[in-house]
Amino acid sequence: MSEALIDQARVCIAVMMEDLEGxxxxxxxxxxxxxxxxxxxxxxxxxxxxxxxLVADTMTVLCATHRAAEVVFASxxxxxxxxxxxxxxxxxxxxxxxxxxxxxxxxxxxxxxxxTHTAPVTRENNAVRLGEWSSFPATTDVAGRFxxxxxxxxGWGRSIPPDLGEFIDTEMAEGRGERIITGxxxxxxxxxxxxxxxxxxRN
Numbered sequence: 001m002s003e004a005l006i007d008q009a010r011v012c013i014a015v016m017m018e019d020l021e022g023x024x025x026x027x028x029x030x031x032x033x034x035x036x037x038x039x040x041x042x043x044x045x046x047x048x049x050x051x052x053x054l055v056a057d058t059m060t061v062l063c064a065t066h067r068a069a070e071v072v073f074a075s076x077x078x079x080x081x082x083x084x085x086x087x088x089x090x091x092x093x094x095x096x097x098x099x100x101x102x103x104x105x106x107x108x109x110x111x112x113x114x115x116t117h118t119a120p121v122t123r124e125n126n127a128v129r130l131g132e133w134s135s136f137p138a139t140t141d142v143a144g145r146f147x148x149x150x151x152x153x154x155g156w157g158r159s160i161p162p163d164l165g166e167f168i169d170t171e172m173a174e175g176r177g178e179r180i181i182t183g184x185x186x187x188x189x190x191x192x193x194x195x196x197x198x199x200x201x202r203n
Contacts, residue, residue, distance in 0.1 A: 102121040
């Protein structure tokens with residue numbers, strides 16, 4: 001895995017965390033290294049109404065249109081560090097779990113691997129502090145919808161023909177990238193809705 005993107009992300013997070021107070025969080029972000037141009041793109045990921053499905057679809061489209069060879073996604077999130085299956089009768093969201101721990105997590109993806117980096121967050125006397133980083137392979141359970149979105153987008157990007165890739169790059173360079181991203185995201189969401197309805201009709 002390239003150390004450049006992950007190192008840049010950690011530096012960026014450290015700088016943003018210094019300015020946080022109380023319950024403030026930094027805006028989730030992605031850094032994408034393009035396969036074709038080897039250029040790097042930074043994208044802040046707003047979550048309107050905490051709509052994580054929309055964010056995940058947008059991540060897929062961004063990874064595809066930039067033909068991502070490497071991706072870093074960073075956010076503040078709740079994680080559960082200890083689970084006793086015998087005491088659980090139903091699924092509990094990490095944000096509601098009594099064993100939850102607030103962390104900054106980074107998903108670092110390349111075409112042949114995905115790694116999760118986490119660091120604990122502490123909030124005391126209105127100050128926000130970041131602990132030491134740890135890293136481990138990103139399983140499906142850990143990476144969740146955002147990991148799936150990145151994998152899907154990288155796979156989609158590999159299937160884009162060179163001439164279409166050039167067209168997308170030109171449109172983005174001339175300021176029409178938002179139209180492409182919005183249109184493809186809408187198409188992706190419509191297709192997912194269609195597939196869900198189709199599967200439901202078979203059951």
